[in-house]
Amino acid sequence: MDSSEVSTLSQRDAQFHLHPFTNAVKNAHEGGxxxxxxxxxxxxxxxxxxxxxxxxxxxxxxxxxxEQRLIDAALRQMSVLPFYHSFVQRSHQPLIDLAAKLIDMAPVPMSKVFFTNSGSEANDTAIKLLWYWANALGKPAKKKIISRQRAYHGVTIGSASLTGMPHVHGGFDLPLDGFLHLSAPHFYREGQAGETEDAFSTRLASELDALIRREGADTIVAMFAEPLIGAGGVIPPPSGYWPKMQAVLRKYEIPLVADEVICGFGRLGRAFGSEHYELTPDIMILSKQLSSSYMPISAVMISERIYRPVAEESERRMTFGHGFTAGGHPVAAAVALENLAIIEERxxxxxxxxxxxxxxxxxxxxxxxxxxxxxxxxxxxxxxxxxxxxxxxxxxxxxxxxxxxxxxxxxxxxxxxxxxxxxxxxxxxxxxxxxxxxxxxxxxxxxxxxxxxxxxx
Structure with missing residues (x-):
């Protein structure tokens, strides 16, 4: 398509809109x-x-x-309470019901849910929660975070540092210091000649162990990982990978954060990727299919191990100083509840x-x-x-x-x-x-x- 064939709408779009993950010059010339x-x-x-x-x-x-039922759920909630927040001990029923529903659905015991608007915000929140948790435990040096090459965890400053993609880092002075990236678990591309999948998994678990020993377990606060890598290429873990990786994390008492943004709510044929791969995370990151993206909503589920020190630290400081105006928006929460009901019913x-x-x-x-x-x-x-x-x-x-x-x-x-x-x-x-x-x-x-x-x- 040359510039003369670009529609009026495409021309207006290119004139006013800077697109995410797009070559801006190409878009201005060709439209979309x-x-x-x-x-x-x-x-x-x-x-x-x-x-x-x-x-x-x-x-x-x-x-x-x-899906008309999601549209109707949004309209019903819009007509009753179109907005409210959850700051300073406030809440609303859709948010309460959704938090309870997610805790009930969790594949491992979880204690509380913190609501955000996107997967990026949820992962950023998890980073801050873990740093807050480490400080609450009296371990201020425990701040480094492990991720993986080809992982995708978002594009805010913190979540982009977790992401293991050069095009997300380039030009932005990222990743930040303290974000450590392991090899991608892609046997087809990363396996060595003559190596079995199980041997490949053993090698990657050894890489994790060596990284922790090199950096010091007392400096590492968590590992973030998608159960199955999504936007990095749809990469299922090789045979034996997660049992071996979790054994290393348990050895050093390092929490696992399961990024379920793509895997969650049925994508892998189980409710969560953590269930499919028998993961035992301390934090779970949820978004996307939570509302079928009819409304922006995401969530961070945390275990009691994480919640209790965070709660006690918030009492010492008189508040947990983090949150978003639209986090847990009542219309988004109502749509998410209806979405989860439909997934179950059908x-x-x-x-x-x-x-x-x-x-x-x-x-x-x-x-x-x-x-x-x-x-x-x-x-x-x-x-x-x-x-x-x-x-x-x-x-x-x-x-x-x-x-x-x-x-x-x-x-x-x-x-x-x-x-x-x-x-x-x-x-x-x-x-x-x-x-x-x-x-x-x-x-x-x-x-x-x-x-x-x-x-x-």
Missing amino acids: KVMMRGEGIHVFDEHGQKYIEALSGLWSVALGFS GLVERARVLGERMHARLAELAAHPLVGEVRGVGLIGAIELVASKEDKTPLEMPGKLGALASEALARRHVITRNIGDAVALCPPLIISEQELDDLLNRVSAAIDDVARQVKP
Whole structure:
């Protein structure tokens, strides 16, 4: 599309809007897609073109784009109490009910919930909570935090420091000091010749142990991790990874923070990624499918181990000096409660498991394709990694080119997704039907064939 073909809406958008995760100069020249409405798993652009939203927006729209019950829940709450806060011993019923619901759902015992507006804010809050906790314990040196390469935890100053992606750090003078990044647990890319998955996991656990010993366990306050890495490429942990990693953390009494922003509320075919991988976190980070992103809301669940010293410190200081005006907004909380009720009533967690098996069986068939190096995923989340050479796993000319070509080919077939480097990610809404899933996967297969013809005429 050249500048003369950019629509009036796209022109206005580029004139006034600085987009996240976008080349601003490219956007100003070319414009982008402007979406006007949604229906089920589909969105429609300004020209009326219908697309399958194969990434659930941003990994988040579990119930699709037209769930009337969520709209009605928002309207009901808006008409009763359109806003209130939870500062200085105030609250409201939707927030109380949602906190109780989340504590009840938690896969391990949790004590309290702190509400925020996004995954980034929730992870930032967890960082501050842990620093506050360490000070309350009389351990002011215990402030370093462990994360991993290719992890995605957000883009605020603290959460971006947790994130293990160069493009999130570059130009922003990040990460901050004290944020330590381990190797990504991607066996396909990081495993050594002749190494088994279990041996790879042992090596990564040894890396964690060596890092803790080098830095000093008394200086490390926590490890943050997604049960399955999402935006970093849809990377399930290798065999034995989490048992070995948790054993090291327990050895040094270092808390684990499970970032469930993508994994939570059914995406992996279990209520939480922590349940799927038998994690025992002290803190859980929740967002995205919590409200199907109909309203911005996120939450930090904390164990009694974390809560009690924090509460006692707040008494000494006369307050816990942290919070957000819209954190736990009543309309967002009401929508989240209705969203969770629908997920339960319609059995969407189990549905994600069953349809996930169907999706991964189809993806496994693609593994023989000349351009496919690896297919991976769990439940209704997956990725197809494209390579120019299957033997040595090399890219085409430069990393990311094959992935970009695949995204473009899918867009021509009216599928919206994204490539993460050369990995094409799939994360459809949990409400997708068997027929819609088959249609999506047929288009994915055809798009990869399109790319093969394009690069290997």
